[in-house]
Amino acid sequence: MVLDIWKEIKKKQFAPIYVLYGMESFLINETKQLLIKHVLEEDESDFNLSTYDLEETPIEVALEDAETFPFMGERRLIFLNNPGFLTAEKTKDKVEHNLSKLEQYIQEPAPYSIIVFVGPYEKLDERKKLTKELKRKGSIIEAKKLNEQELKGWIKERAKMNTVQIDEDAIELMLTLAGTNLFMLTSEVDKLALYAHDQKRINSEMVEKLVSRSLEQNIFTLVDKIVHRKIDESLRIYYDLLKQNEEPIKILAIISGQFRLIYQVKELARRGYGQQQIAGYLKVHPFRVKLAAGQAKSFEDEELTYIMKMLADADYQLKTGGMNKEMLIEMFLFRLQRKTMLV
Known part of the structure; x- marks a missing residue:
């Protein structure tokens, strides 16, 4: 589950390669921001953070970057967007990729680089050898719609990030009033956490009073x-x-x-x-x-x-x-x- 990967990232337990895919854009954006925050120091983004669109750039160009030593830091973080070769869905690739070069890299990734493939795809193509190797060697993060229990767990974690707790009945009421959109729920939990700062606890009365209804x-x-x-x-x-x-x-x-x-x-x-x-x-x-x-x-x-x-x-x-x-x-x-x- 994506929340378990987030816990590992916060503990600075990084995989050399991540595959981040799915249709829940909020979880994709949050995971990217979490990696940037915990992989790089504040002043390193200009030197050690790179982003490539694989619909426009060959994979071998990005891999050359990954094999380059970081400048004034311990690690490089490289986001590779739209890896169409990992899905059976129709994509807009305009370039040829040297996938054998990627297969070689997967077997021996640079110890100072973290590569993150990011794709807005419902599924990966499990039939491909490349996908199987990435699943075996890397960390797969599916950014899918959270079910009810996962949503409740996510709300608890968000409240905890804001140093407050939230009652079970308050979580239930929040989902009923605010719906399941993670962007909206984030805003509401953060707002309630500010209100409940002194008590350190969000209850259902606060939710009823403060949560915005769509x-x-x-x-x-x-x-x-x-x-x-x-x-x-x-x-x-x-x-x-x-x-x-x-x-x-x-x-x-x-x-x-x-x-x-x-x-x-x-x-x-x-x-x-x-x-x-x-x-x-x-x-x-x-x-x-x-x-x-x-x-x-x-x-x-x-x-x-x-x-x-x-x-x-x-x-x-x-x-x-x-x-x-x-x-x-x-x-x-x-x-x-x-x-x-x-x-």
Whole structure:
């Protein structure tokens, strides 16, 4: 896991070669910054830090750099971006690479250089001899979306970096309110750590008070109020969103998306799929599936079908200009309230 590699880097336990790949850009950027901070002294970056784009530069040029002794320091740190030869995905390579030279280097890497291959790829090509050798000799870091337990562990580690602790229920609430975006979670944990500096502990009351809600999370709360048949509170949230100049078409799209997710999770669970399988099938974060599964328990199939039809009607009216756009969601909530009162 990426957090385990981070712990090794912080202890200055470096591998001679890293392969950093994946679609989670935050983890890629954080890993790069962590390496720069712990491999090089502050005044060494100008001399001993190099970056190459392997779509533009042959690998042998970068390896020559790696085999050059560091200047005024102990190590060189070299980032090699876009190593298309490590993936089966289509890439934009404009140069020929002498990969036999790289194979030789892997067998005997320069003891004073650290090479980091960085690629925004979902997978490495495991069939290639080069990939197998890198896995055997180097350290592989997959920057993938963290699952719920990994996210919770990451939040704890981030709080610890800020010299504070965070309660379990506070972590749960933060994920519900702020979502799973690591850029946003970083900002929120750092902000809470400043607030909790004296107490050295972040609790759920602080999270409730200080964490910023994204549009998606505000709408998740709105949907949650609908789930619990609190239509008046749903309307208040909707009016607040309008005051914040949020577009009704965007609000309706996210409401529809959340109910579609609830419907799909309910149906797939009925077919025997587990939450991790559902997340993979629908390509959404497992934590969102967990929340949707909880919400799905509050709806009968007939009720969900009715809601989906109302949302489709509202979407059609919004796009054809059949009604004032601000009123469309309001009417959807009023109709839902009447339906609830009749049940």
